[in-house]
Each structure stands twice: as structure tokens, then as C-alpha cells.
Amino acid sequence: MSSKDVPEPSESELAEMDRDQLVELGTSLDGVKLVDYPDPWPVKGTRAEKRAERMVALWFVIAGLAGLAFVVLLCWPDVWRYKEPGASGTFWYNLYTPALGVTLGLAILGLGIGVLLYTKRFIPSELAVQERHDGDGEGSSELDKKTIVAQLADSGDRSTIARRSLIKRSAALGGGALGLGVVALPIASFVKSPWKEPNPADTLWHTPWMPEHPGDVVYLRRYTGVSEQVELIRPDDMDAGGMETVFPFHESDREDPEKLAAIFNRSDAPVMLLRLRPEDAARVTKRQGQEDFNFGEYYAYSKVCTHVGCPASLYEQRTNRILCPCHQSQFDALTYGKPIFGPATRALPQLPITVSPDGFLVARSDFIEPVGPAFWERKS
Known part of the structure; x- marks a missing residue:
């Protein structure tokens, strides 16, 4: 029967119809004929049905517990706080990132498997045939609205979700825990206060x-590959156009192997030292207030990309560009490390350098601005 052959009931007749009648009328008006609509569990309360319900609930509970574990790991400071190699507690610290991935992945997997199992075991596999029509460009009538609501309610009833409180509660646990983790993840990256640490060097x-x-x-x-070996740099140690990654050295640390090794694990320590060719050095544009930060042809820039903190570790000698391989940001070494391509929007901080009386390159001071990406308290 075509949908055009179905008589449209009056408002009084429509009001007197029950849900089954509205469903049948709605499918007919849409040109749909239900060929087969079997009940997955024609006999209610069997062991197989209860076993299937418990299996769905089990996966939702797994998702919930994994989601809660993810949130706990994310907010547990003793686990994620940085620990130097060889320090006590590094076993759990090394497992922190894998544990985050496993718990978040298990929460998503459990929720997905639970939904798939419920769909497979409890949602009727209907077989329907429908005529194609475009609605003649008109909006939905009151009749269409009532019948579609009835069809949706009927689908929900046939799915038996209303009477399966175990599955509903476990699904709420799994979905709620996963949702909590999704909300906590972006918030957790902003919880560290740059003012909190008592030691200014740790801010x-x-x-x-x-x-x-x-x-x-x-x-x-x-x-040099040996953390206990201290090799300082003199201006004559580099060729024109050369680049080298350097780290800070305090004379007081010379006899302390732990400090000598720990400096290579500080993410804010690496600096790219460049010796420009004479013809390139003559074309340098210096940043206002930082005109004396270089020493002759030597310039030093932080290797921490100002986009998201990846190592800007590549140097293209011919173009004098510093490149970050993560997201392809490029910085001009001849224009105070200014970004010229990619997502980075701030110049690489420049380290003021000079030569000490004993002939070695030294830092005149710390960077005059924070290195790396932005944070709340940063003004620029």
C-alpha cells in the first residue's frame, strides 16, 4: 500500500489511538512495511537473558572503574610529579603515562563493547521495506509529530531498556566516569601554579x-654522552654556520654526579647555540631591549618551541631557519627567533651570552621571559 492510499484520521480519531495503532499508522504514512520484527527474548526471564544482561553490565562496570582510575591517576600528584632517573619512586613514575593510556582506553573500550553487546542481544533486528519520498518540501504535520513520537517510544520499549535497571545503572557509571575523565583531562593541564614552588628555579x-x-x-x-664529563665551549670551538645544543653548568656542580646528570633531563635547559656566517651576521635584526644578547656571531635560543613545547632541534644553515619537527613551526635566526611559519606565534626566547675572563662562553643571566608555550599568568 502506498502512503498516499492511507486515509488521514481526524484529530478526534488520532487522540483515541493507542501507541500500537499510532506506530502502525506512522509506518504506513511513511510508506514503511514491517516484514519481520522478532522479539530477541520471546520467553522472558530465562537464564540466557539474565546472563546476557549481566555481560553487558559487566562491560559498563569495567568502563566505569577504568574511567575512575584514569581520573584518580590524573589528579594524584605523587605519581605524576617529575622524578630524576635513579631517584626513589621512579618505578611508578615510569608507569604513569602507560597507566593513563590503559585506563582511558579501557574505559572507552568497555563502554563501546557494552553498547555493541546490548544492541546485538536486546535490540530487535527488524526487517522493513520503505517507499522513497521527499515530503514535497513541506514541514512535519501534527500527524507526523505524533506518530514519530509513538514510534520512538515503541522502539525504546521493544529494546527493553526501561526494565533493565542493572544495565542502566552500569551504563551510567561507565559513561559518567568517562565523561568525568574527559572533563578532568583539559582542566588538569592548568592546575600547576607558577607561584607555588618555594625554589624560584623550579617555577x-x-x-x-x-x-x-x-x-x-x-x-x-x-x-658528550657521558654525564659526568664536563666540556665547556670556547668561541673558537665552532665553525661559522655551525649549531650545537648546550646545557648550563655551575662550577659548584662539578663534583656532584647526580646534578651533572640531572641537568640533561630538564626540559627547559637545552639551548641552541648558533655561530652565524659573517655575511649572515651582518643582516641580523635584533629585538628591542635585547641588542646585546649575542656575543659577536654567536646567538643562543631556547630549544623549547613556543607552540606546545616540542624540541625545536633542527637548524637549516642555508636559510638560517630553526625548525620544530612536531608541527612544522619555523623561526628566523636572523630576526631574533621570530616565527615565520607554522602554528607558533611567539619568538624563541634568546639567552644573553658573553665570554668569561677564562675564555669560555657563559650566560650573562637567565632568560628574561619564560621559555616554552603559554600559561595563564603569562602576559604575552
Whole structure:
């Protein structure tokens, strides 16, 4: 029967119809014929049905517990706080990131499997044939609205979700825990206060290049692969057009192997030292207030990309561009590390350098601005 052959009932007749009659009328008006609409569980309360219900609930509970574990891990400071290699407690610290991935993945997997199992075991697999029509460009009539509501209610009733409180509660647990994790994840990245740490060197405003006491000289140190070996840099050690990654060295740390090794694990410590070619050095544009930060042809920039903190570790000698391989940000070494391509919007902080009386390259001070990406308290 075509939908055009179905007589449209009056408002009084429509009001007297029950849900089954409205469903039948609605499918007929849409040109739909239900060929088969079997009940997945024609005999109610069987062991198989209860077993299937418990299996669905089990996956929702797994999703809920994994989601709650993810939130707990995310907010547990003793787990995610950075620990140097060899320090006590590094076993659990090394498992922190994998544990976040496992718990979040298990929460999503459990919720997905639970929904799939419920769909497979409890939703009727109807077989229907429908005529195609475009509605003649008109909006939904009152008749269409009433019948579609009845059809949706009937579908919900046939899915038996209304009488399966175990599945509803477990699904709420799984979905709620996962939702809590989704909300907590972006918030957790903003909880660290740059003002909280008692040691100024551990705040976001300072780096290990800051002198530890008056008169402290911070040398530029190259990494040789042996953390206990201290190799300082003289201006003549680099060729024109060369680049080298350097780290801070305090003379007071020379006899302390732990500090000598720990500096290489500080994410804010690496600096890219460049020696420009004479013809390139003549074309440099310096930043206002930082005109004396270089030493001759030597320029030092933080290697922490100002986009999201990846290592800006590539240097293209021909174009004098510093490149970040993560998201392809590019910085011009001849224009105070200014971004010229990619998502980064701030220049790489420049480290003021000079030469000490004993002939080694040293830092004149810490960076005058925070390194890396932005945070709430940062003004620019």
C-alpha cells in the first residue's frame, strides 16, 4: 500500500489511538512495511537473558572503574610529579603515562563493547521495506509529530531498556566516569601554579640558566654522552654556520654526579647555540631591549618551541631557519627567533651570552621571559 492510499484520521480519531495503532499508522504514512520484527527474548526471564544482561553490565562496570582510575591517576600528584632517573619512586613514575593510556582506553573500550553487546542481544533486528519520498518540501504535520513520537517510544520499549535497571545503572557509571575523565583531562593541564614552588628555579618563570647565588658563573656545556664529563665551549670551538645544543653548568656542580646528570633531563635547559656566517651576521635584526644578547656571531635560543613545547632541534644553515619537527613551526635566526611559519606565534626566547675572563662562553643571566608555550599568568 502506498502512503498516499492511507486515509488521514481526524484529530478526534488520532487522540483515541493507542501507541500500537499510532506506530502502525506512522509506518504506513511513511510508506514503511514491517516484514519481520522478532522479539530477541520471546520467553522472558530465562537464564540466557539474565546472563546476557549481566555481560553487558559487566562491560559498563569495567568502563566505569577504568574511567575512575584514569581520573584518580590524573589528579594524584605523587605519581605524576617529575622524578630524576635513579631517584626513589621512579618505578611508578615510569608507569604513569602507560597507566593513563590503559585506563582511558579501557574505559572507552568497555563502554563501546557494552553498547555493541546490548544492541546485538536486546535490540530487535527488524526487517522493513520503505517507499522513497521527499515530503514535497513541506514541514512535519501534527500527524507526523505524533506518530514519530509513538514510534520512538515503541522502539525504546521493544529494546527493553526501561526494565533493565542493572544495565542502566552500569551504563551510567561507565559513561559518567568517562565523561568525568574527559572533563578532568583539559582542566588538569592548568592546575600547576607558577607561584607555588618555594625554589624560584623550579617555577615556570626561571630555568637552570639562572645563577644560584651572586657571582655564580653559568657556563655553556656540550653533551658528550657521558654525564659526568664536563666540556665547556670556547668561541673558537665552532665553525661559522655551525649549531650545537648546550646545557648550563655551575662550577659548584662539578663534583656532584647526580646534578651533572640531572641537568640533561630538564626540559627547559637545552639551548641552541648558533655561530652565524659573517655575511649572515651582518643582516641580523635584533629585538628591542635585547641588542646585546649575542656575543659577536654567536646567538643562543631556547630549544623549547613556543607552540606546545616540542624540541625545536633542527637548524637549516642555508636559510638560517630553526625548525620544530612536531608541527612544522619555523623561526628566523636572523630576526631574533621570530616565527615565520607554522602554528607558533611567539619568538624563541634568546639567552644573553658573553665570554668569561677564562675564555669560555657563559650566560650573562637567565632568560628574561619564560621559555616554552603559554600559561595563564603569562602576559604575552
